[in-house]
Amino acid sequence: MIDNDEQIIRMKTEAEIPMENFTSSDYRSPQNNDWCASCGDFGILKALQQAFVQLQLSPDRIAVFGGIGCSGKTPYYVGTNGIHTLHGRVLPFASGTKLADPELTVVAVGGDGDGLGIGAGHLINSARHNLDLTYILFNNGVYGLTKGQPAPTLQRGEQTRSMTHAANSGRLNPLALALAAGYTWIARGYSYAVDELAGLIQQAISHPGLAFIEVLQPCPTYNDLHTREWYEAEDAGDGSPRLYRLAESDYQGCILPGATVNDANSIRQNCYAKVLEWGVHIPIGVFLQDLDTPVAAHGIPAEKGRAEHLQNAIDDARNNSNEPSQVDIESCYGALKIDAAD
Numbered sequence: 001m002i003d004n005d006e007q008i009i010r011m012k013t014e015a016e017i018p019m020e021n022f023t024s025s026d027y028r029s030p031q032n033n034d035w036c037a038s039c040g041d042f043g044i045l046k047a048l049q050q051a052f053v054q055l056q057l058s059p060d061r062i063a064v065f066g067g068i069g070c071s072g073k074t075p076y077y078v079g080t081n082g083i084h085t086l087h088g089r090v091l092p093f094a095s096g097t098k099l100a101d102p103e104l105t106v107v108a109v110g111g112d113g114d115g116l117g118i119g120a121g122h123l124i125n126s127a128r129h130n131l132d133l134t135y136i137l138f139n140n141g142v143y144g145l146t147k148g149q150p151a152p153t154l155q156r157g158e159q160t161r162s163m164t165h166a167a168n169s170g171r172l173n174p175l176a177l178a179l180a181a182g183y184t185w186i187a188r189g190y191s192y193a194v195d196e197l198a199g200l201i202q203q204a205i206s207h208p209g210l211a212f213i214e215v216l217q218p219c220p221t222y223n224d225l226h227t228r229e230w231y232e233a234e235d236a237g238d239g240s241p242r243l244y245r246l247a248e249s250d251y252q253g254c255i256l257p258g259a260t261v262n263d264a265n266s267i268r269q270n271c272y273a274k275v276l277e278w279g280v281h282i283p284i285g286v287f288l289q290d291l292d293t294p295v296a297a298h299g300i301p302a303e304k305g306r307a308e309h310l311q312n313a314i315d316d317a318r319n320n321s322n323e324p325s326q327v328d329i330e331s332c333y334g335a336l337k338i339d340a341a342d
Contacts, residue, residue: 026059027052031076040191040217045077050198057105065094067110071138074109088119091126098133106133113143116152116172127181129296134204134211137174140219141226162222175275178212184290185211209295236280246285255290
């Protein structure tokens with residue numbers, strides 16, 4: 001039984017506790033960073049920290065998992081819980097932790113060699129569960145930590161200065177693979193467009209489900225083909241820039257709750273056509289936002305089911321759609337409700 005005096009003391013104490021106001025310094029680590037000068041990884045790290053600031057996430061309630069390679073060092077450089085895992089196994093580690101602590105914000109990071117080479121099976125299998133976590137894939141076209149061998153994203157016939165002969169294997173398309181596997185939020189960013197990338201990471205973390213971001217990340221040491229100058233070319237051969245933003249086009253990739261199978265498949269087909277664009281023109285931004293596929297029955301943080309969060313996502317989709325769907329808040333909220341029998 002709590003007497004009135006004790007209750008007043010408790011209320012006063014709680015009222016005097018200041019609200020946390022996290023800044024970028026709260027997400028920095030004292031670890032010495034040994035990435036090469038001008039590496040695109042620096043931009044991704046800064047964008048990740050900015051996203052945490054924008055979301056005002058408590059550092060002790062974030063877990064960043066890294067694979068093997070230069071990108072695998074990321075957990076050492078953020079002031080959160082950091083876990084350096086095994087080659088190609090970052091997603092199983094991240095998934096297991098999310099299941100154990102659904103309220104934890106979980107971000108997995110890894111390179112294109114780590115995630116699309118030995119880790120490709122886990123990339124595909126993880127999508128089947130649609131757990132509420134974010135996977136950021138650093139794409140530089142090479143195995144940077146082991147001196148520049150061709151990674152799965154390098155095109156057949158391409159040869160960087162670190163290679164003794166041209167790549168003899170075909171290129172894997174990370175976005176096409178994520179789409180086919182079933183990721184419910186898919187985007188591509190560019191490591192030197194830090195503010196824009198931070199916004200994408202913020203959206204990915206806020207998405208109720210499994211989010212995938214491919215980040216184009218030039219490797220100035222080993223990859224002399226896909227350089228910053230190549231990506232940022234203002235004239236890619238036809239008088240227009242190589243990189244272009246989906247948000248500035250009429251592209252629509254949002255599947256709203258209650259969408260018919262035909263409508264959902266039509267959006268995915270359009271998405272597939274868009275992710276195939278590469279070379280002369282490369283789109284960046286959000287390719288797919290699937291609000292219809294249920295989140296896994298386990299590993300759902302309570303705040304992700306808030307009606308206002310879903311309503312904001314749907315409002316954004318409506319504002320960017322030529323044909324707004326008549327979806328109300330009840331159906332949106334119901335899209336995340338899971339039958340206990342499942």
